[in-house]
Amino acid sequence: MMKxxxxxxxxxxxxxxxxxxxxxxxxxGKAKSAACAACHAVGGDWNKPLQPEYPKxxxxxxxxxxxxxxxxxxxxxxxxxxxxxxMAGQAAALSAQEIQDLAAYFSxxxxxxxxxx
Amino acid sequence: MQQRPADGLxxxxxxxxxxxxxxxxxxxxxFRISALSALVLAATFSHxxxxxxxxxxxxxxxxxxxxxxxxxxxxxxxxxxQVYHVPLIAGQNPKYIENALKAYQSGERKHPTMRSIAxxxxxxxxxxxxxxxxxxxx
Numbered sequence: 001m002m003k004x005x006x007x008x009x010x011x012x013x014x015x016x017x018x019x020x021x022x023x024x025x026x027x028x029g030k031a032k033s034a035a036c037a038a039c040h041a042v043g044g045d046w047n048k049p050l051q052p053e054y055p056k057x058x059x060x061x062x063x064x065x066x067x068x069x070x071x072x073x074x075x076x077x078x079x080x081x082x083x084x085x086x087m088a089g090q091a092a093a094l095s096a097q098e099i100q101d102l103a104a105y106f107s108x109x110x111x112x113x114x115x116x117x
Numbered sequence: 118m119q120q121r122p123a124d125g126l127x128x129x130x131x132x133x134x135x136x137x138x139x140x141x142x143x144x145x146x147x148f149r150i151s152a153l154s155a156l157v158l159a160a161t162f163s164h165x166x167x168x169x170x171x172x173x174x175x176x177x178x179x180x181x182x183x184x185x186x187x188x189x190x191x192x193x194x195x196x197x198x199q200v201y202h203v204p205l206i207a208g209q210n211p212k213y214i215e216n217a218l219k220a221y222q223s224g225e226r227k228h229p230t231m232r233s234i235a236x237x238x239x240x241x242x243x244x245x246x247x248x249x250x251x252x253x254x255x
Contacts, residue, residue, distance in 0.1 A: 049210065049213075051212075052210050052211070052212035052213070053210070053212050053213055053216055054210065054213060055209055055210060055213045056208070056209055056210060056213075059205070060204060060205055061201070061202035061203075061204060061205065063201040063202050064201055064202050064203065064204045066201075067199060067201045068204075071226075071227075071228075076227075078227070079198045079227060079228075079229065080198060080199065080227055080228045080229075081226075081227045082220070082225065082226045082227070083225045083226075084220075084225065111208070112208035113205035113206075113207065113208045113209060114205055114207045114208050115188070115189060115190070115191045115205060115207060116189065116206075116207030116208075116250060117185050117189040
């Protein structure tokens with residue numbers, strides 16, 4: 001009885017801690033990434049953005065990428081929103097699940113991004 | 118007269134018996150000149166070292182010191198207002214880093230912590246940080 005109560009509480013906590021959408025799927029993200037590639041991956045190389053102003057996405061933390069995409073989508077409506085004409089348009093079309101999928105795909109790719117002190 | 122050893126010291130000592138005040142004055146000047154040269158050399162050297170290490174790394178007061186508390190720790194997560202990994206910034210495009218910091222300054226990017234940090238940076242600081250973290254260099 002006690003054990004099942006603890007298990008129930010544990011499950012409730014785990015559910016509360018889980019993100020609103022399921023974890024990203026790399027293959028689904030890859031399938032959705034064509035629109036992103038036009039600016040972020042010259043010749044399909046995700047370490048070669050079209051312009052020096054555009055970020056490299058390969059190997060970036062998935063949860064950061066998802067947060068960034070969401071912040072472009074939210075614009076002024078979020079405490080951590082971002083205003084960017086291009087990215088606002090791109091992110092507006094994405095569901096929360098698609099954002100997770102894309103983030104998972106970009107994060108899975110090898111790239112030069114790293115921690116430096 | 119006392120016999121001096123023929124080791125060169127004798128001739129130096131002998132020089133003091135000549136026009137002493139003038140000699141001391143010129144020694145003084147010589148000292149000032151060499152001290153000045155040493156200063157210039159030291160300044161040149163430390164400038165070169167700073168350029169190699171990046172802005173302020175290894176030097177207190179460097180602007181990168183503000184970044185490493187979060188971006189220099191592998192796996193570090195932001196706790197407010199949401200929990201997620203802070204982005205990897207080393208190896209990123211320098212121009213993107215520069216634009217991002219300026220977007221925090223202007224408010225186009227609203228993240229409170231980054232806004233407060235970026236607001237303390239000059240254009241020169243931002244250019245140096247972008248060069249330090251940006252590019253493919255490890």
